[in-house]
Amino acid sequence: MAENLHLLMSGFAIVLQPLNFIWLTVGVVLGTMIGVLPGIGPISGVALLIPLTYNMNPVTALMTMSGLYYGAMYGGSTTSILLNVPGENSSVVTCLDGFQLAKKGRAGSALGISAIGSFVAGTIGVILLQFLAPPLGQWALAFGPAEYFSLMLLGLMSATTLNEGSASKGLMAVGLGLALGTIGIDLQTGTTRFTFGRLDLLDGIDFLVLALGLFSIAEVLWEATHREGAAERIKLNSPYPTWKDIKESAGAILRGSSLGFFLGVLPGVGASTASFVSYAVEKQISKNPDEFGKGALRGVAAPESANNGASEGALVSLLSLGLPGSGTTAVMLGALMMFGIQPGPMLIPKHPEIFWGIVASMYIGNVMLLILNLPLVPLFAKILDIPKQLLLPLIVVLSSIGVYALSNSRTDLEMMLFFGLCGILMRVYQIPTPPMILALVLGPMVEQSMRQALTISRGNWNTFVVHPISATLLVLALAFLLFPFLRRVAAQSRLKGVHRA
Amino acid sequence: MRRLGADRILALGMAVFSLAYIYSAWRLPRFTMSTVVDADVFPIAVGLFLLVLSAALWVEAGSGLLGKVIYSWAGFDFKALLIHTVLVTGFILALEPLGFLITTFIYLTLAAHFMGYPRFKVILTVAALFSVGTYLLFNVVLNVPLPAGILGFLGL
Numbered sequence A: 001m002a003e004n005l006h007l008l009m010s011g012f013a014i015v016l017q018p019l020n021f022i023w024l025t026v027g028v029v030l031g032t033m034i035g036v037l038p039g040i041g042p043i044s045g046v047a048l049l050i051p052l053t054y055n056m057n058p059v060t061a062l063m064t065m066s067g068l069y070y071g072a073m074y075g076g077s078t079t080s081i082l083l084n085v086p087g088e089n090s091s092v093v094t095c096l097d098g099f100q101l102a103k104k105g106r107a108g109s110a111l112g113i114s115a116i117g118s119f120v121a122g123t124i125g126v127i128l129l130q131f132l133a134p135p136l137g138q139w140a141l142a143f144g145p146a147e148y149f150s151l152m153l154l155g156l157m158s159a160t161t162l163n164e165g166s167a168s169k170g171l172m173a174v175g176l177g178l179a180l181g182t183i184g185i186d187l188q189t190g191t192t193r194f195t196f197g198r199l200d201l202l203d204g205i206d207f208l209v210l211a212l213g214l215f216s217i218a219e220v221l222w223e224a225t226h227r228e229g230a231a232e233r234i235k236l237n238s239p240y241p242t243w244k245d246i247k248e249s250a251g252a253i254l255r256g257s258s259l260g261f262f263l264g265v266l267p268g269v270g271a272s273t274a275s276f277v278s279y280a281v282e283k284q285i286s287k288n289p290d291e292f293g294k295g296a297l298r299g300v301a302a303p304e305s306a307n308n309g310a311s312e313g314a315l316v317s318l319l320s321l322g323l324p325g326s327g328t329t330a331v332m333l334g335a336l337m338m339f340g341i342q343p344g345p346m347l348i349p350k351h352p353e354i355f356w357g358i359v360a361s362m363y364i365g366n367v368m369l370l371i372l373n374l375p376l377v378p379l380f381a382k383i384l385d386i387p388k389q390l391l392l393p394l395i396v397v398l399s400s401i402g403v404y405a406l407s408n409s410r411t412d413l414e415m416m417l418f419f420g421l422c423g424i425l426m427r428v429y430q431i432p433t434p435p436m437i438l439a440l441v442l443g444p445m446v447e448q449s450m451r452q453a454l455t456i457s458r459g460n461w462n463t464f465v466v467h468p469i470s471a472t473l474l475v476l477a478l479a480f481l482l483f484p485f486l487r488r489v490a491a492q493s494r495l496k497g498v499h500r501a
Numbered sequence B: 001m002r003r004l005g006a007d008r009i010l011a012l013g014m015a016v017f018s019l020a021y022i023y024s025a026w027r028l029p030r031f032t033m034s035t036v037v038d039a040d041v042f043p044i045a046v047g048l049f050l051l052v053l054s055a056a057l058w059v060e061a062g063s064g065l066l067g068k069v070i071y072s073w074a075g076f077d078f079k080a081l082l083i084h085t086v087l088v089t090g091f092i093l094a095l096e097p098l099g100f101l102i103t104t105f106i107y108l109t110l111a112a113h114f115m116g117y118p119r120f121k122v123i124l125t126v127a128a129l130f131s132v133g134t135y136l137l138f139n140v141v142l143n144v145p146l147p148a149g150i151l152g153f154l155g156l
Helices: A002-015 A018-036 A042-053 A058-083 A089-103 A107-140 A145-161 A167-181 A207-225 A243-265 A271-285 A298-321 A327-338 A352-373 A377-385 A388-407 A410-428 A434-456 A468-500 B002-026 B041-063 B078-098 B100-114 B120-141 B149-154
Strands: none
Touching: A002 A018, A002 A107, A002 A352, A018 A042, A018 A058, A018 A352, A018 A377, A042 A058, A042 A207, A042 A327, A042 A388, A058 A089, A058 A107, A058 A298, A058 A327, A058 A352, A058 A377, A089 A107, A089 A271, A089 A298, A107 A243, A107 A298, A107 A352, A145 A167, A145 A434, A145 A468, A167 A434, A167 A468, A167 B002, A167 B041, A207 A327, A207 A388, A207 A410, A207 A434, A207 B078, A243 A271, A243 A298, A271 A298, A298 A327, A298 A352, A327 A434, A352 A377, A388 A410, A388 B078, A388 B100, A388 B120, A410 B078, A434 B041, A468 B041, B002 B041, B078 B100, B078 B149, B100 B120, B100 B149
């Protein structure tokens, strides 16, 4: 305990070094901006940040990236409330009541409560992260390759099947990501796989190429092909909520924060799912559920707290197990490896400065974000005045810098464009893209642990089921795999029952 | 009806891809002496996984379970997609030979223009400031070199 306090203090000492402090500020400000802007989400935000961090030390880079990630959760609500257009997927549900409140002249209450809710969730989240991640990592130290294989499989399954939409399409995205991950030289045998004789494919496809293609480039091309008129924006007078507002939403904030965090810890449950679930819970336990959808303040407080809680919960499994649960944390995992840091349970004991630096930066970052998002919210809302026609081409250039600086290779840029076009097709045919990034990052690790486990067991596949932890994880993975199909079948039989009646 | 067709085509396309992937994985050279698990095992497993999913999607598409989903190319401006794909391709191809400054300036000007921004002076100012600003930020401040191209003689 005392040792952890000491480590936390050294974390604060790292964050308060002038350069780190400046970068943290840059991270949270950029995060808020990216949150405000509809379309550009935290995945492309973190990916676009990577070229800026090439020459940084890993602590600075990661605190900037995580600042951007939770900063985006703060900013996401602004457009949901003022424009009825979610800034992020995780703020979709905020539109329901946020915009209604704004129409009634209570935009200030809604924005203020979502900033306060985000702050409370962020602070609760970092306290829980600080206490949960180290013991979880300690526990996972006993994991062998078989357990790791099963754990990653579980992560991939749950990341896909808990989302709405067709489960087979989500799993296809996982399969495609895994397949992309096999391109290049196989490190164990030296065999070149699926390179079609091209030398520039020997190193495989970098996660950054895929992430920037599928998210940034696809977004720009998508926006370029869909010109929409400016939406009606509601004027904002004061961003401060009243005491009555705070009292009314305190319970929802606390429930949303803790629910969001624990959902975020589960592999695969991202901020979007957490915000939906907490909204549903809040509506269920409300005395006046009819108010929801017509301007209930608690309908803003709960999801906005939950998405912040979830974004910090997601860092638990990333930092303690090396298992990313969402697209954004998958990009952060890729960045960790780029810095030569082996993710996994050894991360906290081997690089305490990274873990405690991030934890300390989150305490400070959340205070900064509260200040940025209360008095300065009108200023951030002005970002929406930047014409998209000017902004979108800049994103193409920034994405290209990110990819080019990585390898100085034109092929990577061409692949980024190719993935951008794939991203458009995937959007139209509703194949989710984040699972593909997750699978590309995890794929090589899944394969490696599978082979290590089989080498230890001399080729006996039973190794995955005779280890109790591995077997449990596999059963869970199977449950996640079958869950959406069972849900569908249940829905169908219910439908048939209704028809018969 | 059109929607149902789209999902089945997707399922078929994925099945063809999976088979091709499995086939090329199966044809990888073998190193049975040195390793327990050869380079082809994991790709074949992934290919089979994709093949099963193609079948699942085929069934799903026929069962009407995806009933509410509607794919829409409506409101999709194919001409704009073509123009912007060509512009990004041009940017990529010209980046090394012409250099970052010139390529970025031209790309930003054309892209903003084709996106329909009306004020040309603003476009030119933003394009100039952004290309010079980013170039200096990366080359001088962050030490991440961007291609100088034909302006290399300036020694920036």
